[in-house]
Amino acid sequence: MISKQQRQSLILDIIQNQVITSQEDLLSELLKNQVETTQTTISRDIRALGIVRIKDIDGQLRYQQLTSEGEQDNVAVTANTVDAAIAEYAIFVTRVQFMTIIKTTDSSGNAVGSIIDDAHLPEVVATLAGFDTIYVTSPDEASAEALTTRWSALVG
Secondary structure, X not given: OOOHHHHHHHHHHHHHHOXXXXXXXXXXXXXXXXXXXXXXXXXXXXXXXXXXXXXXXOOOEEEEEOOOHHHHHHOOOOHHHHHHHHHHHEEEEEEEOOEEEEEEOOXXXXXXXXXXXXXXXXXOOEEEEOOOEEEEEOOOHHHHHHHHHHHHHHOO
């Protein structure tokens, strides 16, 4: 039986050395390495490791790590980390009353939402993230407006 740490290390090795475009592909590669696991476990690993599906230099969507494993373990997530993720993965940002809505590149919504959660920003009460959309709930409209203004300026 392989440990969680060994499995996650193998996942990183696989996505760094091969083009992996889906969780099914990743499960298949893990099986080739005699690692049996479930799709649910893979989803948790992907989120924990900060892995997202983004276009590579050839324009193909593939899994890549948003941050390095060492950064996740040793560096606190700050507003600057959130800003960097927004700048890299957000397509547009808009506000509806006390909510900020962020549209991201395919498959990066959950990872960017997790970064926002981990930053514990005072303007953020909660997030709801999916495939390519994040809903950020703020305590009031002024906080949502501040986030929307800041993050909209980062979207290129």
